[in-house]
Amino acid sequence: MTTDQLNHCHDTIRPHIHRTPVLFSTQLNELAGCILMFKCENFQKMGAFKMRGATYAITQLPEELCNKGVVTHSSGNFAQALSLAAQSLGVQAYIVMPENAPEVKIAAVTGYGGQVILCAPTMEQREASALKIQQETGATFIHPSNDAAVITGQGTVAKELLEDYPDLDIIVSPVGGGGLIGGTILAVEAHPKKVQVIGAEPAEADDAYRSLLSGKIEKNRTTNTIADGLKTMLGDINFPLIQRGVQKIVRIEEKEIVDSMRLIWERMKIIVEPSCAVTLAAVLKEKEFFAGKKVGLLISGGNVDLSKLPF
């Protein structure tokens, strides 16, 4: 990955994404003892950063493949992201979703022009259904996080943040499937000043923490977390990046996630997902490490079911 590639990616997707704002809170700075910069991808199109990687991945396909469409399996933000990105680019998206996915998520995908294929809620069935679609339609499979173009696209979040605030000391990224933190490492490596990358993940889904320790990709032992975007595991494309560029991963308890989410809602008046509340929680948990630093927090998304809030 060179700076040129990241620049090319950003130029390519720019017409299809929002450049999201960076927000601050004096109160949260005082509470944290450092200067926090919230990069607000909750204001991104479809409500999450995943729009970036999905868009870039589709634009990298040759035209004859675009004509046959794209397929993925996801019940989360990537399902909506690939649908909206495909719609923006005039491509058909096929989305394999578990049959127990919430109505509202299925409706969102359909609303963005995605064609939903329901399957039994196991990873085997999801993969089998996606493979069947590929065989029947010739659509290209795009993985939500373990795909080089997707990772590069997600890197534009930190790229924009560093363009706005080049003197950041640290960026804290949530760790789920590894796409966002992987892209963040690419952006930091392209930046002239040294910036540390810290991961934050639920203690209840600490595969990345353990993977860094063991040196190989570990599975989650539990995924009993409110941070539903962080239940996925790393992949062979993003794991080497993470090994190379992540200083450490902070594990966050469930109560800390909810408290941190509530703090952001109450003090900043913005709606953020539990999956990105782990970033502020990591700073509050390890105050000494972050003391006095300029810290960018990647607020990955704002898609929350308001009928099922934890407070």
Added chain:
Amino acid sequence: MTTDQLNHCHDTIRPHIHRTPVLFSTQLNELAGCILMFKCENFQKMGAFKMRGATYAITQLPEELCNKGVVTHSSGNFAQALSLAAQSLGVQAYIVMPENAPEVKIAAVTGYGGQVILCAPTMEQREASALKIQQETGATFIHPSNDAAVITGQGTVAKELLEDYPDLDIIVSPVGGGGLIGGTILAVEAHPKKVQVIGAEPAEADDAYRSLLSGKIEKNRTTNTIADGLKTMLGDINFPLIQRGVQKIVRIEEKEIVDSMRLIWERMKIIVEPSCAVTLAAVLKEKEFFAGKKVGLLISGGNVDLSKLPF
């Protein structure tokens, strides 16, 4: 009121307030059939526009009165606003609050340096307690909405909006005590292009609607509304302004307030109070009137008890 006065006010309070952003939503534009510009005072200091008027009112006092402090009665945003504004300006604030006010609101006032005086929860007791404070301390009483300086201060919300978007056709303001909509009229009158001012208030607290009809200040018949900032009635200073400058007032049902608030939360990922959700509800209720227009919505605040959400 001249343009000079409004400019003087804005220059005076500028160091103590945020210039809040104006946000948009393509999805809500499509739903409403017009172009909506959300002036986000939920991002104002202490979470509401009331910071503006409170600050300006204090700055207009002579120094010997400032030294004796300021007093108001409020259990809402003005209590916090006067406390924080006084703190910013090095003045003591005395806040009379009903003894059944939520702990969190009392704590917020105290946190901003306000001295809380509890009293029985009737308007008579509130006024008597405030009078007693005035007599004992020499503090100056500042009314939350029926005060010329407060009204001028609130006018800087629409002034900023019109500076950013001078070609607006309509501004929709919530109507509670009349301070915000009164100030909005001053800002519109100082603007070179004709801009209509529309009020929005709960049908359950429709004193302003009936006052405009009858030509005199009417009391609320009920205040059984979730929009707790809009239960107050108009005053003799702002009512003539409202008679002069408001085209009409749209009355909003409780379900419409909640639906509109939820729409803003879900689509825009920002936290807004029920009291300002009436503005979007008014547009959705009278779509033909607003069709194709450029419409500014005054999002007055974002102070919501997350433990008591209506969804």
